[in-house]
Amino acid sequence: RKEVEQDPGPFNVPEGATVAFNCTYSNSASQSFFWYRQDCRKEPKLLMSVYSSGNEDGRFTAQLNRASQYISLLIRDSKLSDSATYLCVVIYNTDKLIFGTGTRLQVFP
């Protein structure tokens, strides 16, 4: 079983739609959680950190459920520029990032 699991997609949604991605992690000792965005043939870039209380950044909302070991990302009012792969990332008690395989999003006009 992978340490961080995501549905690879692709998710094909029209502009303006709301889309949600989910991620589960296997190590209950995980301490930090993030969503990274990766455009085709580019490096990953931090989108947002994820906290138990939930956090929002504009059209993006991230949520962490420690009891279920589950992380989510909600994107409202999707834009064409949101098309990318979204990587769920977990850190245990060291500094190395543990990545999921990524969920591919394609927003169409």
Place this chain on the structure above:
Amino acid sequence: GAGVSQTPSNKVTEKGKYVELRCDPISGHTALYWYRQSLGQGPEFLIYFQGTGAADDSGLPNDRFFAVRPEGSVSTLKIQRTERGDSAVYLCASSSQKGHTDTQYFGPGTRLTVL
């Protein structure tokens, strides 16, 4: 300011050859990480440096892989006797200090193809 840079951007080599991949972290960043990303997968951790020393090399797949950071800045990932399975994008990241909440900034990667 300048971000993380990696050279070369692309490297094509033949099976059995030796390759070196270079990473220039963001100036002043003490922590440096190497990851490998295969097609359709997320990046996988290889090794982490804090300053000049390798703090965690648990992700190196075997003894053909080695990395150095002699002056605590630039790092070189070295792969001996390359195999076709080593083909991947090798990503370098740096962060300002040890601490798992510090953002890791990634370079553009080196795309390695082993023929």
